[in-house]
Amino acid sequence: MQEERINELIAAYLEGRCTPEEKGLIEGHFIRYLDNSSYRPSVSQLETSFKRTYNNIVEEIKKEPVKQQTTKRLYLKWIGYAAAVFFTIGLSTFLSIHFKGNTLNQSAKQVSVEPPIGPGQERATLTLSNGKEIVLDRRSKGEVLADQGLEIIKGNDGQLVYKVIDGQVSAIGENTLSTNKGETYAVVLLDGTKVWLNASSSLTYNTAFFKEGKRSVKLKGEGYFEVAKDKHRPFIVEVNQTVVKVFGTHFNIHAYEDESVMKATLLEGSIGMSKGTESSLLSPGEEASVRKNSTKITVKKSINLSEAIAWKNGYFQFDNADVQSVMRQLARWYDINVVYQGEIPTVKFKGKIQRNLDLSYILEYLKNDIHYERNGNTIIIKP
Structure with a gap:
């Protein structure tokens, strides 16, 4: 050129x-x-x-x-x-970080002299049916466990992979894969279904669920699913007294205890959501939401899919998000506490930032629009 x-x-x-x-x-x-x-x-x-x-x-x-x-x-x-x-x-x-339609000032500022708070890591704890806990980041790639026809491997990409040995599985029991604040992990179940867990989340599943008439798991927090197709055995996700039923599809479920609304966002295929006597069927590009103390399911069409799965792709993405929503995400990923003093700022945020940055860099941008102090691992938000 x-x-x-x-x-x-x-x-x-x-x-x-x-x-x-x-x-x-x-x-x-x-x-x-x-x-x-x-x-x-x-x-x-x-x-x-x-x-x-x-x-x-x-x-x-x-x-x-x-x-x-x-x-x-x-x-x-x-x-x-x-x-x-x-x-x-x-x-x-x-x-592209905005609030109230205006771009935030992006001058480079002196970073706090406090010790840096780094981003979350690939780390999780696997709890076996006998109560034994295995911390996965301390294990090198390769076999984690082999017992009664079942093999659990930490793959080259860091994912936990379940495999059948010699075509027979006699071990039947629940395993739970869980992440704390500042952790994320992925698992490949026996049927080939892949699940990514966000921070402060858990997935509970029967090690031999493929032998039953349905495939059923329990989720807490947030997970992204790529479900292996099996028209004879539907895949069921139980979360917050709500059931999501699928046959083979890609979707995200956001269901944290500190959030008032549970959301299921569909990228491919179709899913059905039900709670109590209410039910809805979703098409790609739609999002169903239900409040904790309600059975009413609300479906939004033509949503921003990239925002729903930004965490899985390594980003924070906000679309007119309030301060509390932003800080909840930061608290989970950076393992920090957030305290509010006085009136909570009403500023809104829109933008996309990678999650592999130290917290100080994120806070420097927010500092143009909110007042805060840092005391160790506690962020104090002020009017």
């Missing part, structure tokens, strides 16, 4: 005139340079290194064909580093 065209492209980006393809090209090259570094420089160091980074990106873009087909929206991995660079050249809207 000619240098004159590159300059025109960058100018169009800064003025908001880029096509999605052009926008993806610019952002992709910035992320390529920023995302590969574990180095987090100070603002003064950023100012001296910006020109070099900019020139490197220009050289990379020169190698691209004139028509770039990249359409995927990219977001920052290291916000503390990247936001300062983007702010320097006027790209502060890149994170």
Whole structure:
């Protein structure tokens, strides 16, 4: 690509005139340079290194064909580093974090001197039917347990995988996979169903449920399901006195104890939700919700699916979320306590941020719109 065209492209980006393809090209090259570094420089160091980074990106873009087909929206991995660079050249809207329709200020600020609070990790506890607990992050990849025709393996991708040995399973009992605050994990059940657990969640299942007429599990917290198809044996999820019935589909269930509403969001296939005498059937792109003290099921159509499964894909994503909703998510993922003093701020948030950042970087953006203090692992929200 000619240098004159590159300059025109960058100018169009800064003025908001880029096509999605052009926008993806610019952002992709910035992320390529920023995302590969574990180095987090100070603002003064950023100012001296910006020109070099900019020139490197220009050289990379020169190698691209004139028509770039990249359409995927990219977001920052290291916000503390990247936001300062983007702010320097006027790209502060890149994170798309808004409140009341206005973009948050994204100036790089001095990070708190408190010890950093890192993001959650792949970690969980497996509780066997005999009460034995196995902490999974302490185990290397390979066999976790083999007994009575059943093998449990920690796979290469870190997932827990159940397998049958020699075609026979004599061990029948409930296992529970649970995550604490700041933990996430995934499991592949005997029928091939995959379940991802968010922080502060648990999944209870019979080790040989495939031998019964139905496949049944119990969920607490939040889980994303990719259910193996089996038209003869429906898959049942029991959660908060509510039953979700499926045959083979992808869906997310959000059902934390500290949330007033349980939500089931369908991405593929179909699911049925029932509570008491009420029931509803969902189609892809729909979300069913029910309040704790009610049996009424409300179905929303054409929802933002990416927001519902952002956690599974490594993001926080907010769409007009209030302060309490945002802080509940942060509390679960960073294992912190949140205390409110006085009137709770009414500001709303919209945006998408990666979950692999230290808490301090997230709080720096919120600080422009809410007042808070940090005392160890407690965040105090003030009017």
